[in-house]
Amino acid sequence: GWQYLPGGANANILTNNNSQLLEYTREAMKEERFGEAMFAARYFIKRTPTANDVPEMRRVVAEVYEGRGFDEYAFKEYQKLLDAHPDYDKTDEVFDRMYNISTLYLNGKSFRWKIPWQDTIYIPTGSSMRETSNLYTQIVTNAPYGAFAPKAQYGVGQAHERALEGFWGFFASEAQYYKATRAYQLLVDRYSYRPGDELRSNQEEINEMVAQSRFRSAELFEKQANEGIYDQSMAERSISAYADFADTYENDEKRTEKVTEAKSRMNEMYLERARGLKAIALFYEQKRQWVAAHTYYGQIDQVLLKVDTVNYPKQEEEATAIRKFALARLGEVLFRRRLIDALEQYSQAQEYERKNKPYSANRFYMKVSLNLDMLPASMEKAAVEEGLDLSKLSQIKAAVENDLDRTQKLINQLEIEQRTKSE
Structure with a gap:
C-alpha cells in the first residue's frame, strides 16, 4: 500500500x-x-x-x-x-x-x-482551572507517594483556588470552595512529616507546602464566612484551621510571622462571628421574634470573651461596641418590646377566639406565652420603663396557659368533627 x-x-x-x-x-x-x-x-x-x-x-x-x-x-x-x-x-x-x-x-x-x-x-x-486541576490530579494518581506527588497535589489546590478568582469566581458555589480546601487538606494529611518517617530529599520543600496548605485552607474558610453572615459554620472552621496552624508552628522560628497573622485572623473571625450573631439577632427583631433575637444576642458576649484585645488592641473598639449594643438589647430593649407585643397579641388572640377562629387564637396565645416568659423582676423593670400596666401583664401571664389549653381543646374537637364527617 x-x-x-x-x-x-x-x-x-x-x-x-x-x-x-x-x-x-x-x-x-x-x-x-x-x-x-x-x-x-x-x-x-x-x-x-x-x-x-x-x-x-x-x-x-x-x-x-x-x-x-x-x-x-x-x-x-x-x-x-x-x-x-x-x-x-x-x-x-x-x-x-x-x-x-x-x-x-x-x-x-x-x-x-x-x-x-x-x-x-x-x-x-x-x-481552564478545572482542566488544570485534572492534569495535576493525574500526576498524583500515577504515583501518590512519588517525588512529584506533593507539589502536584499542591497544584490541584492552587488550580481550584484560582477558579474562585476573576469574573466566574463571583458565581462560585460552596462545592467549588470544598474542592480547593479538600485538595489542601489531602496534602496535609498525606504528606505531613511525622516522627519516625524517612526524610525525603525534598523534605523542606514538602514541609513548606504543608504549612502553606494549612494556612490557605483557613483563608478559604474565612472567605466563605465573610460572604455569608448567616452561616456561622465557616467562621468556626476558619477559627479551627487558624488555631491548628498556630499550635503546629508555635515554636517554628521560620514561621513566627505567619503564626502571628493566624492569631490575628482568629481574632478577626471571632469578631466576624459576633457580627454574624448580631446580624441574625437584628433579622429576628425585624420579624418581631424577640425570643429568638434574645437567644442570639445572648451568645455574643461568650464569643467576644475569646477576642485578644491585649495583643491586638485595634480590634478592641469594635468588640466593645458590639458587646455594648448586645447588652443594651438584652438588658432593656427586647424585654420592653416583648411586653408591648404581648399586650397587642393577647387582644388579637381574644378577638380571634370571639370570631370562632381557634387556630389563629391558639397561635397568638402561644406568642404571648413566649414573650412573657421572663423573670418577674425583668417584667417589672421593663413595664415601669415603658409605662405599661404591670398588673394587667401579670394577669395575662397567669391566664395565658388556660387560654392555650382552652383553644387547643376547641381545635381537637373541630378535628374530630371533620374526621367524623369524612367517614
Whole structure:
C-alpha cells in the first residue's frame, strides 16, 4: 500500500532499519523538523510496537506536541507512555515534563483544540482551572507517594483556588470552595512529616507546602464566612484551621510571622462571628421574634470573651461596641418590646377566639406565652420603663396557659368533627 510522507521527509526512512530510523528521528528533533520527527516516531511505533526504543519514540511524539505549543496533547502522550511502559527508566523526566505542562496552564496558558487529522491548526479555548486541576490530579494518581506527588497535589489546590478568582469566581458555589480546601487538606494529611518517617530529599520543600496548605485552607474558610453572615459554620472552621496552624508552628522560628497573622485572623473571625450573631439577632427583631433575637444576642458576649484585645488592641473598639449594643438589647430593649407585643397579641388572640377562629387564637396565645416568659423582676423593670400596666401583664401571664389549653381543646374537637364527617 501507499504511505503519506510529510514535506521534506526522505522516502528512505520507510526502508531504514530501527537504528537508522531512531537516528533520523533524533536528528529531525535536533533541527526542529517536527513534522518529520513526528512521522518517523509514529512509523517506528507502528512498525515495531514491541521494540526497546518504543518508549523513546512515544516521548518524541509528546515533545513534538510541546514544541508546537500543544501542551495538553503532549501531556496525554506522556501519560500514554507511562501507561504502556510503567518500567520506563526515565519516568522522573516524564513526570517533570507533565508537571511543567500543568504549571503552564496554572499560570494562565490557554488550552487549544486541535483540528483532527493534522498537527498544526488549532482553535484556542481559553484558560481552564478545572482542566488544570485534572492534569495535576493525574500526576498524583500515577504515583501518590512519588517525588512529584506533593507539589502536584499542591497544584490541584492552587488550580481550584484560582477558579474562585476573576469574573466566574463571583458565581462560585460552596462545592467549588470544598474542592480547593479538600485538595489542601489531602496534602496535609498525606504528606505531613511525622516522627519516625524517612526524610525525603525534598523534605523542606514538602514541609513548606504543608504549612502553606494549612494556612490557605483557613483563608478559604474565612472567605466563605465573610460572604455569608448567616452561616456561622465557616467562621468556626476558619477559627479551627487558624488555631491548628498556630499550635503546629508555635515554636517554628521560620514561621513566627505567619503564626502571628493566624492569631490575628482568629481574632478577626471571632469578631466576624459576633457580627454574624448580631446580624441574625437584628433579622429576628425585624420579624418581631424577640425570643429568638434574645437567644442570639445572648451568645455574643461568650464569643467576644475569646477576642485578644491585649495583643491586638485595634480590634478592641469594635468588640466593645458590639458587646455594648448586645447588652443594651438584652438588658432593656427586647424585654420592653416583648411586653408591648404581648399586650397587642393577647387582644388579637381574644378577638380571634370571639370570631370562632381557634387556630389563629391558639397561635397568638402561644406568642404571648413566649414573650412573657421572663423573670418577674425583668417584667417589672421593663413595664415601669415603658409605662405599661404591670398588673394587667401579670394577669395575662397567669391566664395565658388556660387560654392555650382552652383553644387547643376547641381545635381537637373541630378535628374530630371533620374526621367524623369524612367517614
